[in-house]
Amino acid sequence: MSDPMHDLDVTVWVGKNGIDAVSEELSEQLDDRDAVKVKFLRAARAEGDTEVLAGDLAEAANGTVLDTRGHTAVIQR
Template sequence: MSDSTRAQRIHELDVTVWVGKKGLDPVEEELSDQLQDREFVKVKFHRSARGGATTEELAEELAERVSAEVVRTRGHTAVFER
């Protein structure tokens, strides 16, 4: 897959996992399950989830928990792949 095709697919993804005030724990299993079925999963981090952390920090922590890679962060969303 070319880089431009990959970038276009990532851009067109819909958010399918939302991280809220309860933090990363409740979404860990859901993200892991989705990554088994899809190449990429887009996650949105709501303000209540971020506290003092950045989206990048939360994304890296979540990626470690589910053995995935952060492909991109932009604004308050992150894209993961396994």
């Protein structure tokens, strides 16, 4: 079985502007693909840990969190 965390390239980066700045971009990417890999940069993590941020971002983009590892999450619709 393939590992989506390993197989996908990061296409969304969350930085100091937080999840609001990328939620629309993530939603658009989820329209075109099964899953999107998101990297939470240090500036974004000041707002909370990766699991919480990933959950909030997924909710904002009408998706669900498939997996989180380190500072990276895979979100699907």
